Structure formats: structure tokens, C-alpha cells
Amino acid sequence: MLKIENLQAKVADKPILKGLSLEINPGEIHAIMGPNGAGKSTLGYTLGGRPGYKVTGGSATFNGADLLELEPHERAAAGLFLGFQYPVEIPGVSFVQFLREAANAQRKGRGEEPYSGGEFLKLAKEKAGLLKMDMDMLKRPVNVGFSGGEKKRAEMVQMGVLDPKLAILDETDSGLDIDALRICGEGINSIMRHKDKAVLLITHYQRLLDYVKPDYVHILSAGRIVKSGGPELALRLEDEGYEAVVHETAA
Amino acid sequence: MSDTLTLPTRRDEDYRYSDLAALETLWPIAPEEIHVAAGSEASLQVVLDGEAPVARHLVITLEKGAKYDLRVLSAGPVYGRFALDVRLGEGADFTFGAAQLATGSENLEIVTKVVHAEENATSAQIVRTVLSEKAVGTYLGCIGVERGADGTDAEQSVRAMLLDRTATANAKPELEIFADDVKAAHGCAVGELDAEGLFYLMSRGLPPADAKRLMLQAFIAEAFSGAPESDELNAAAQARLEAILG
Numbered sequence: 001m002l003k004i005e006n007l008q009a010k011v012a013d014k015p016i017l018k019g020l021s022l023e024i025n026p027g028e029i030h031a032i033m034g035p036n037g038a039g040k041s042t043l044g045y046t047l048g049g050r051p052g053y054k055v056t057g058g059s060a061t062f063n064g065a066d067l068l069e070l071e072p073h074e075r076a077a078a079g080l081f082l083g084f085q086y087p088v089e090i091p092g093v094s095f096v097q098f099l100r101e102a103a104n105a106q107r108k109g110r111g112e113e114p115y116s117g118g119e120f121l122k123l124a125k126e127k128a129g130l131l132k133m134d135m136d137m138l139k140r141p142v143n144v145g146f147s148g149g150e151k152k153r154a155e156m157v158q159m160g161v162l163d164p165k166l167a168i169l170d171e172t173d174s175g176l177d178i179d180a181l182r183i184c185g186e187g188i189n190s191i192m193r194h195k196d197k198a199v200l201l202i203t204h205y206q207r208l209l210d211y212v213k214p215d216y217v218h219i220l221s222a223g224r225i226v227k228s229g230g231p232e233l234a235l236r237l238e239d240e241g242y243e244a245v246v247h248e249t250a251a
Numbered sequence: 252m253s254d255t256l257t258l259p260t261r262r263d264e265d266y267r268y269s270d271l272a273a274l275e276t277l278w279p280i281a282p283e284e285i286h287v288a289a290g291s292e293a294s295l296q297v298v299l300d301g302e303a304p305v306a307r308h309l310v311i312t313l314e315k316g317a318k319y320d321l322r323v324l325s326a327g328p329v330y331g332r333f334a335l336d337v338r339l340g341e342g343a344d345f346t347f348g349a350a351q352l353a354t355g356s357e358n359l360e361i362v363t364k365v366v367h368a369e370e371n372a373t374s375a376q377i378v379r380t381v382l383s384e385k386a387v388g389t390y391l392g393c394i395g396v397e398r399g400a401d402g403t404d405a406e407q408s409v410r411a412m413l414l415d416r417t418a419t420a421n422a423k424p425e426l427e428i429f430a431d432d433v434k435a436a437h438g439c440a441v442g443e444l445d446a447e448g449l450f451y452l453m454s455r456g457l458p459p460a461d462a463k464r465l466m467l468q469a470f471i472a473e474a475f476s477g478a479p480e481s482d483e484l485n486a487a488a489q490a491r492l493e494a495i496l497g
Binding site: 048049050051071072073075076077082084087088089090091092093097098099101102103105106109141142158162 | 447
């Protein structure tokens with residue numbers, strides 16, 4: 001589904017990704033872990049097409065298409081969802097209006113009929129219920145006045161409505177209390193655990209992986225994947241720390 | 252004023268940024284008088300949406316305890332001028348919300364003089380301007396508080412959004428205060444759309460023009476918030492925005 005080969009990217013002229021390769025197949029859940037500054041968020045933003053993240057080498061192919069050639073909205077229409085570590089507040093823009101326009105823009109991009117108002121509200125209500133979010137919150141401006149946990153749950157509601165093929169979730173677990181962590185984890189499973197879909201979880205901690213069990217765990221260090229393994233690798237990291245595990249690889 | 256029949260020049264502060272050639276075809280501008288009687292309430296909305304140059308000058312007097320709500324959408328004229336002289340009596344309340352949307356080489360301006368002549372009057376002005384290409388948008392706004400007009404509460408919020416670096420926004424908020432007990436708040440900012448917000452909207456599938464339109468709609472809606480006919484004004488603004496963003 002997603003094939004990244006030798007990807008190199010710069011942010012503000014500073015090389016961050018230095019030859020990253022990764023392949024994700026349908027039905028798989030991958031976790032990328034790594035210390036601060038390893039390039040985890042840069043990977044998410046580069047794949048999402050954020051301005052300022054300049055690809056200097058390598059490739060990323062998404063369902064046969066050159067992902068790096070597409071505009072951010074085209075990547076979304078192709079089935080990519082980027083969950084933000086810090087969801088952006090947009091004063092004055094209603095969450096439901098934005099989400100409906102976004103969903104219909106994607107459908108239009110794929111040659112599908114737009115959702116009617118009624119269809120959309122039913123869908124949004126169902127996904128909000130899944131994430132235990134009050135529909136009244138979604139009538140408010142996008143992320144404005146939401147707590148950290150509410151922002152992350154609202155991201156998952158968006159993911160549920162937009163129904164992507166691949167979700168790249170950047171530290172969805174940061175800023176969550178124990179209950180919200182469980183709710184988000186269950187939301188990810190219910191929305192994305194499917195033989196035709198895949199997830200790339202970017203995280204610092206093992207705790208989200210208790211709820212969303214990965215098939216593969218990768219360690220990112222200094223802009224490259226230095227070690228890959230199964231879910232047990234995340235447990236080892238939690239016990240021994242990044243430094244020990246990363247150094248063992250280098251040795 | 253004795254010189255109302257003489258065509259202004261660049262030296263006249265109130266016409267400093269005007270399209271003088273277009274102004275000449277409209278000169279002299281006949282003032283339109285509006286009188287709001289003591290204790291009564293009224294509202295007016297003005298939409299300048301034709302292409303032809305247009306200039307309006309409203310002279311509004313609010314008697315004791317009168318309330319007036321004025322909303323203006325200037326979206327279309329190659330040259331559009333909206334001038335306003337308001338005089339507030341004791342305890343009067345004046346609300347002005349305006350949006351100017353311009354593209355190409357259009358020149359839109361709002362020039363206001365709001366005078367608190369007596370005690371305890373309140374006024375609020377909110378002006379939102381969106382400019383693309385080589386458009387010029389101007390707001391010159393003076394709040395005057397006369398001697399003895401204590402208890403005045405005057406607000407001015409002026410923001411302009413440049414969609415292209417080639418557009419020009421002029422803003423001059425002014426305060427002339429001759430009373431002691433006065434609350435006057437003014438804010439003025441010229442900026443560009445928040446890039447982070449735009450990327451967030453686009454990452455969800457909105458094409459760039461739609462993402463911009465959504466953010467600009469919210470920006471403009473601030474000027475029409477609380478207006479009796481806000482839906483109508485917002486719809487007209489949206490239509491113009493869509494044309495500007497292409």
C-alpha cells in the first residue's frame with residue numbers, strides 16, 4: 001500500500017530524514033518509535049505534504065501513485081489521513097461544516113456522489129458516538145476551546161468520517177488521560193483494523209500499543225529506521241530505553 | 252463645510268488613498284441624512300455589489316438613548332467609497348460592521364467619524380477587509396469624544412487579510428478624546444491567512460481555494476455577527492469570495 005524508499009527530507013535547510021525505507025501492506029499496523037528529534041513528526045508531515053518539508057531524495061509510492069507529487073488535498077482524496085500531534089484551532093469555522101465539505105471534496109475527487117446533509121449528520125453522529133464525543137461539541141469552531149484529549153478524539157472522529165485507506169497518526173496518545181487513551185485506541189481499532197486498511201502509529205510510548213496492537217515496530221533514530229521487529233520490540237524499548245536498544249544495533 | 256463642491260486632492264487626509272479619477276465622476280457626493288429619534292431603534296444594511304464606481308456618505312444623528320445598527324458589504328465596485336459621520340447623543344448606541352472584498356485593481360475605502368457628543372454613549376466598529384492581486388483597501392476611522400462625554404465606551408476593531416503580497420491595505424484608526432472617563436479600545440492588524448490552519452484543512456481533503464474560502468468566510472462573518480440580516484450578508488460575501496478565489 002505504502003512503499004517508502006530511501007526517503008530524504010529537509011526542514012528549513014536542515015536534513016532530518018536521511019534515507020528512510022518502509023513498506024506497509026494492507027491489513028497491517030505499524031508503529032514507529034524513537035527518541036525526540038529522530039524525525040518521527042517530520043516523516044508524518046513529509047508524507048502529508050506540509051509546505052516547508054522538502055524532499056531531497058528517495059520515493060514514496062501510495063497504491064501505485066507517486067505520493068510526493070500530489071498536493072495535500074489530493075493525498076487525502078487518495079486515501080491518506082494524517083492525524084496531527086497538535087490539531088490546529090480554526091476560529092469561526094464550524095467543525096461539522098468543515099468536515100462535511102472535506103468529506104464531499106474527497107468524494108468528488110474520487111468521482112463519488114456527495115453526502116446529503118442528513119447522510120452526513122448520521123455518519124458524524126455515529127463516529128462521534130464511537131469516540132464518546134458530544135455532537136454539540138462538533139458544532140463549535142474547529143478545535144477551539146477543546147481540551148487536549150477532546151482534540152485527539154475529534155481527530156479520530158474526522159478519521160472515522162473520512163474513512164481513509166492509510167492513517168498516519170502522529171502521537172495521537174500524547175496529552176491523553178487513561179480513559180481517553182483507551183477510547184482513542186478502541187476508535188483506531190474500530191475504524192482502521194480491516195484487511196484493506198493500514199495504520200502507521202508514531203509514538204514515544206508503549207501504552208497506546210496496549211490498545212492498538214502493532215504487527216511491526218520500527219525504531220527511528222537520526223532520520224533512519226535502525227531496527228524493526230514485532231510488538232515485543234516496543235516492550236523491550238520500554239524496559240531498556242532507546243539508547244540501549246539503538247546502540248546495540250549500531251554495535 | 253464650505254468646500255464640499257471642490258474635488259479633493261491627495262492632500263485631503265480623508266481622500267489620501269482614493270481613486271481620484273473615479274471619484275471625479277461621482278463628485279460631489281450628496282450626503283444622506285439619517286436621524287434616529289430619542290429612544291428608538293433602527294438598522295440598515297448596504298450592499299455595494301455592482302462593478303460601477305460608487306460613493307456614499309451617510310450622516311447619522313442618534314438622539315438620547317437611540318440605537319442604530321449599520322452593516323456594509325462592499326464587494327464588486329472598481330472604486331467604492333463609504334463615508335460615515337455619526338453623532339451620538341446621551342446613552343445612544345451605534346454598531347457598525349463592514350466587510351470589503353476586492354481583487355484586480357479595485358480600490359475600496361471606508362472612512363468613518365464617530366463622535367460621542369454626550370455622556371454614556373457606546374459605539375462599536377468592526378471592519379474586515381480581504382484583498383487579492385493589486386487591490387487596495389482602506390479604513391480611516393476617527394473616534395471623537397467631546398468635552399463632557401464621560402462614560403463613553405468606544406470600540407474599533409480593524410483587520411485586513413492580504414491574499415497576495417501585491418495587494419495594499421491602509422488603516423488609520425484615530426482617537427480624539429476631550430473627556431476624562433472614557434473607555435476606548437482599538438485594534439488594528441494586517442496579515443495573511445494562517446498557513447498552519449490552511450494545511451490542516453487541506454490535509455483533510457479541501458482544495459486550496461476551498462480551504463481559503465472557509466477561513467475567509469469566518470473572518471468576514473465577524474463583521475456581520477449579530478446583524479438582523481447576517482445570513483444574507485454572509486451569502487453575498489461568500490459569492491464574491493468564490494469569484495475572487497477562482
